[in-house]
Amino acid sequence: MHDMSAHAAAHHGPPTSFIRKHIFSLDHKVIGKQYYGLGLVAVIIGMVLSWLMRIHLGWTNAAIPGLHLLSKTGAPGDVMTPEFYLQLMTMHATFMVFFVLTVAPFAAFGNFFLPIHTGAEDMPFPHFNMMSFWTTFVAFCVMILSFFVGDGPTLGGWTQYAPLSAVGSVAGPGQGAGVVIWATSLAIFCLGQLFGALNFIPNVLDLRCKGMSLWRLPLPTWAWFITSCMGLTSFSVLMPACILLILDHVAGTSFFVASNLVINDQLQPHSGGSTLLWQHLFWFFGHPEVYIAIVPGMGIVSHVLICNMRKPMLSHRVLVYSMGALAVLSYMVYGHHMFVSGMNPFSSLLFSFPTLLITIPSTIIVLIWIGSLYGAKLRINSASLFALGFISMFITGGVSGFFLAQPSIQILLHATYFVVAHFHFTMAIAALFGIFAGTYFWFPKMWGRMMDETLGKVHFWCTFVGTYAIFMPFHYLGLAGNVRRYSSFPADYMQSFVGVHKFITIAALFTGAAQLIFFYNLIHSRFRGKPAPDNPWQATSLEWSIPSPPPHDNFGGRHVVVYHDPYQYGVESSTGDYVMQDSPEQVKTEHEEA
Amino acid sequence: MAKFFAVTILVIAILSAIPIVRNTWHPVEDISTHGQAIDDQLSETMWEAGISFLASQILLAWLIWRFSSNRAGEKTKSFPGGAMGLVAAAFILVGVEVLALGIFGVKAWANLYFTPPGSDAMPVQVQAGQFAFYFRYPGPDGKFGPIHADKISEASQNFFGLDPDSDPDAKDDIVTAEMAIPVNREIRLLMHAKDVSHSFYVPALRIHQDFVPGLDLQIHFTATKIGRYEIVCSQLCGLGHYNMKAYLDVLSQQDFDDWLRKEAAMQ
Numbered sequence: 002m003h004d005m006s007a008h009a010a011a012h013h014g015p016p017t018s019f020i021r022k023h024i025f026s027l028d029h030k031v032i033g034k035q036y037y038g039l040g041l042v043a044v045i046i047g048m049v050l051s052w053l054m055r056i057h058l059g060w061t062n063a064a065i066p067g068l069h070l071l072s073k074t075g076a077p078g079d080v081m082t083p084e085f086y087l088q089l090m091t092m093h094a095t096f097m098v099f100f101v102l103t104v105a106p107f108a109a110f111g112n113f114f115l116p117i118h119t120g121a122e123d124m125p126f127p128h129f130n131m132m133s134f135w136t137t138f139v140a141f142c143v144m145i146l147s148f149f150v151g152d153g154p155t156l157g158g159w160t161q162y163a164p165l166s167a168v169g170s171v172a173g174p175g176q177g178a179g180v181v182i183w184a185t186s187l188a189i190f191c192l193g194q195l196f197g198a199l200n201f202i203p204n205v206l207d208l209r210c211k212g213m214s215l216w217r218l219p220l221p222t223w224a225w226f227i228t229s230c231m232g233l234t235s236f237s238v239l240m241p242a243c244i245l246l247i248l249d250h251v252a253g254t255s256f257f258v259a260s261n262l263v264i265n266d267q268l269q270p271h272s273g274g275s276t277l278l279w280q281h282l283f284w285f286f287g288h289p290e291v292y293i294a295i296v297p298g299m300g301i302v303s304h305v306l307i308c309n310m311r312k313p314m315l316s317h318r319v320l321v322y323s324m325g326a327l328a329v330l331s332y333m334v335y336g337h338h339m340f341v342s343g344m345n346p347f348s349s350l351l352f353s354f355p356t357l358l359i360t361i362p363s364t365i366i367v368l369i370w371i372g373s374l375y376g377a378k379l380r381i382n383s384a385s386l387f388a389l390g391f392i393s394m395f396i397t398g399g400v401s402g403f404f405l406a407q408p409s410i411q412i413l414l415h416a417t418y419f420v421v422a423h424f425h426f427t428m429a430i431a432a433l434f435g436i437f438a439g440t441y442f443w444f445p446k447m448w449g450r451m452m453d454e455t456l457g458k459v460h461f462w463c464t465f466v467g468t469y470a471i472f473m474p475f476h477y478l479g480l481a482g483n484v485r486r487y488s489s490f491p492a493d494y495m496q497s498f499v500g501v502h503k504f505i506t507i508a509a510l511f512t513g514a515a516q517l518i519f520f521y522n523l524i525h526s527r528f529r530g531k532p533a534p535d536n537p538w539q540a541t542s543l544e545w546s547i548p549s550p551p552p553h554d555n556f557g558g559r560h561v562v563v564y565h566d567p568y569q570y571g572v573e574s575s576t577g578d579y580v581m582q583d584s585p586e587q588v589k590t591e592h593e594e595a
Numbered sequence: 596m597a598k599f600f601a602v603t604i605l606v607i608a609i610l611s612a613i614p615i616v617r618n619t620w621h622p623v624e625d626i627s628t629h630g631q632a633i634d635d636q637l638s639e640t641m642w643e644a645g646i647s648f649l650a651s652q653i654l655l656a657w658l659i660w661r662f663s664s665n666r667a668g669e670k671t672k673s674f675p676g677g678a679m680g681l682v683a684a685a686f687i688l689v690g691v692e693v694l695a696l697g698i699f700g701v702k703a704w705a706n707l708y709f710t711p712p713g714s715d716a717m718p719v720q721v722q723a724g725q726f727a728f729y730f731r732y733p734g735p736d737g738k739f740g741p742i743h744a745d746k747i748s749e750a751s752q753n754f755f756g757l758d759p760d761s762d763p764d765a766k767d768d769i770v771t772a773e774m775a776i777p778v779n780r781e782i783r784l785l786m787h788a789k790d791v792s793h794s795f796y797v798p799a800l801r802i803h804q805d806f807v808p809g810l811d812l813q814i815h816f817t818a819t820k821i822g823r824y825e826i827v828c829s830q831l832c833g834l835g836h837y838n839m840k841a842y843l844d845v846l847s848q849q850d851f852d853d854w855l856r857k858e859a860a861m862q
Binding site: 162168415473 | 596607615632633637641643644647652654662663679689692693694697703704708744745747748749756790792802804807810812828832833838840
């Protein structure tokens with residue numbers, strides 16, 4: 002049944018025209034590459050915005066040549082205004098969270114490799130899959146549009162707390178058209194991700210090839226499957242929330258605006274809405290979103306590490322169960338973003354306990370990685386360096402979670418740079434390290450050429466040391482009470498922090514510049530890299546049993562049959578110390594799980 | 596390269612811990628009666644998180660150092676005890692750790708939120724608006740006059756929308772741009788926002804509470820040390836958010852009475 006459905010359900014002929022091959026393609030691999038390209042463009046935008054913000058934080062009155070081209074009112078004389086700082090900050094976070102951290106590890110790599118990992122020819126609904134990318138692309142274009150409409154993009158932060166976000170331009174620049182465009186873009190984005198999840202889930206459940214039991218799926222595919230389930234249930238909450246927010250702007254509703262609000266001496270024509278309703282809806286999406294960003298990274302890093310350790314993880318199942326536990330708990334912990342929001346303080350305690358409990362599956366995952374390193378034959382290359390760097394970053398980001406899980410400590414640390422440090426280490430930097438590890442590992446398969454290892458290692462060293470230099474001092478600033486989302490620090494007790502901000506800015510510019518090495522390596526290797534063999538890393542999962550890059554229907558019409566768990570390393574076989582998943586060769590292995 | 600990587604992780608971990616061990620960066624001095632429990636909780640968490648951080652990073656560095664050497668012909672080995680030992684360790688060590696933090700943390704939180712203010716606590720009202728705090732004292736009658744949203748006007752400096760002509764309770768209300776309180780006297784702070792969400796963050800008082808438009812909130816505290824402290828907004832409220840601040844003067848009872856008299860005379 003498995004092999005028949007794998008071939009029948011997803012079959013479509015090879016494209017014949019340029020447009021159907023490269024633009025409106027039904028091929029999951031092309032769609033994956035399109036998502037990857039979109040992520041690259043978005044990460045460049047997000048990174049440049051962060052540079053501009055950092056320069057302003059270090060040298061508030063500095064003129065940044067050319068800045069007025071981005072906004073005449075926001076940068077008179079090329080000097081950033083406080084409101085323009087907030088607009089750039091909001092766009093930095095929005096592009097990074099949605100169009101990089103959701104798109105790259107999940108939609109890009111997931112699209113390319115999930116059907117190959119399951120042994121399918123394509124996704125079950127290729128037209129929906131194509132629409133998923135193009136819907137996301139439209140969302141991206143709409144978000145870009147906000148720079149050029151009215152008084153620029155919204156300044157309300159990626160969390161868009163109401164009523165600042167819901168009352169219109171009276172609340173500040175970008176709060177009228179800027180918010181409507183922001184919410185429209187994200188509502189479209191949600192639709193795109195739902196189309197994606199509706200392909201990923203049935204692919205895993207229904208399109209597995211013969212012999213591919215669920216436990217034989219590689220870890221990234223488990224991670225994408227779990228992430229899809231989260232996406233299905235959380236984006237479907239953000240989308241209506243965004244629609245209600247738009248209605249508050251354009252239809253005179255008051256979902257998120259209470260009665261009797263006075264802004265700029267004008268009594269607002271709203272009544273009966275709830276300020277906290279937006280926060281509940283947003284964070285019910287927002288906290289699972291953190292795991293949507295990081296769980297694919299966990300799967301990718303495990304996959305990369307296993308190959309480079311030449312042995313499987315201590316327990317495949319425990320890792321899968323732990324990622325699943327993170328997903329389930331992520332819905333129960335969202336209230337820790339709202340400890341001091343004004344919700345019932347008893348609720349804060351209720352949300353605190355699952356938040357503390359979520360450290361258990363996180364710790365199990367880290368311990369499994371660390372325990373698996375024991376006795377490994379570790380290969381050091383760009384991919385494994387980033388995978389190991391991911392573990393270091395995730396540990397650092399994880400321990401600050403102990404603090405933020407406690408309502409009493411959030412009295413000191415809420416909305417400070419300590420929080421900025423925490424979420425950057427976990428969902429941003431660790432997730433980016435996952436993307437880098439995946440890129441260096443899978444590039445040969447995706448583009449049929451090898452990346453330059455020396456450049457990859459230089460890129461790693463600059464990024465690893467640089468990100469610690471940027472984000473570790475954020476903890477110290479937060480402990481001392483440095484409030485986030487400030488364009489400068491006029492409070493007396495914060496003025497001594499400016500020196501640290503200057504240091505961080507220099508580190509950020511350095512680390513950002515180091516990413517040029519990556520972009521160069523990516524583009525140069527794409528066209529001039531050494532041709533990649535089918536299996537350059539001597540790896541075992543199905544993507545390595547097909548040509549690099551794979552043919553249109555992945556397996557060249559072969560009815561693939563799987564005989565083994567995905568990670569048969571550390572064995573004695575005819576090929577060396579590993580056995581491909583689809584090799585009928587029987588080997589004795591000490592790592593096979595019951 | 597692996598050994599160099601291991602050493603780098605070790606050096607970063609140690610360098611990161613130095614400012615914490617030397618206490619270079621710390622919250623401002625606590626001047627509240629409830630703050631000690633919060634500080635104790637922070638310090639306990641710092642120990643536990645610090646040990647977890649250092650132990651994990653050192654272990655990671657050691658494993659990279661130890662198992663990256665090229666040992667041709669040598670077989671990979673499994674971790675003694677397997678996965679279940681580690682899962683049990685995570686459940687026991689981390690479970691106990693987080694349970695302890697959670698349970699002890701309840702006390703610090705409860706001190707602030709689950710105990711009612713004393714009947715003799717002094718009421719002060721704070722209103723947050725883009726981009727300033729205003730404070731109101733009830734005057735000799737001990738009663739606040741009602742707020743009329745339609746009368747709120749920065750232009751005419753009627754920040755609270757008071758109507759003293761119609762509301763006798765509002766006649767003696769004292770509105771100020773700075774907050775002053777007597778030392779060692781419990782304060783019952785009545786909080787509301789007139790426009791968007793803001794926050795009342797006073798690190799020295801170990802108080803951090805958002806304003807919720809449409810919702811009247813209350814918090815209570817006692818300051819124990821005379822001095823001038825800062826109140827800042829920590830909830831993004833618009834273009835002037837970074838500059839939304841006010842001073843809190845903790846005064847002796849005598850100085851406070853004098854200050855209040857002077858402010859009353861200026862109304």
